[in-house]
Amino acid sequence: MAAAALVMVAPQFVLRDTEGTVHGPDEWSRAQAIVIFFTTIDCPLSNSYVPEMNRIRQTYSDRGVAFYAVQTDTTIAEAEVRRHARDFAFSFPVLIDPRQSLVQLAGATATPEVALLSKSGKVLYLGRIDNRIEDLDKRRSVVTESDLRNALDAVLAGRPVPHARTPVVGCGINFVTQEKKP
Structure with missing residues (x-):
């Protein structure tokens, strides 16, 4: 799927985080x-990446980048998500997306997966954080491709992202099936 097809995602949403704070278009813009x-x-795999997520946030938040996590599994109680966010020391808000609207519109299919959006909501990058995970049971000892960092550097320098989409190795997202109304 071409990144150009994935546009206007973030500004359409107002989502609450695990602490009850509402995040939406005014903040994202x-x-x-x-x-x-x-x-x-x-x-x-997703849990193992939290320290790297926090390091990336620490590196780029002073440069005007906003960071969020989205809990993709709607069957997990919010209190459990809140506890998990605290236990794993996320340094940015963990959003609750009860209808998986943001997950589906961004095109995410696995965790950990990351979307980099412009302030207007266009998906500029969708894929892995880096290439540390080669397969579900195989990790590199040294990361050789820092895909998200490369995408952030390009966007902040006003350049196009060199690889707008990369493959993700992780846990598949269980999508909620929407009941059709008569």
Whole structure:
């Protein structure tokens, strides 16, 4: 799927985080870019990336980048998501997306997956954080491709993202099926 087809995502949403704070278009429009990590509490690969997510936020938040995580599994109680966010020390808000609207519109399919959005909501990058995970049971000892950092550097320098989409190895997102109204 071409990144150009994935547009106008973030500004359409007002989502609450695990602490009850509402995040929406006014906040997102002030950012130079928006990073959304798609996570779930029961994915060990996603959990293993939280320290790197926090490091990336620390590196780029002073440059006007807003960071959020989205809990992708709607069957997990909000209290459990809140506890998980605290236990794993996320340094940015963990959003609750009860209809998986942001997940679906961004095109996320696995955790950990990341979307980099322009402040207008256009998806500029969708894919892996880096290439540390080669397969579900195989990790590199040294990261050789820092895909999200490369995408952020390009966007902040006013250049196009060199690879707008990269493959993700992770836990598949369980999508909620919407009941059709008569």
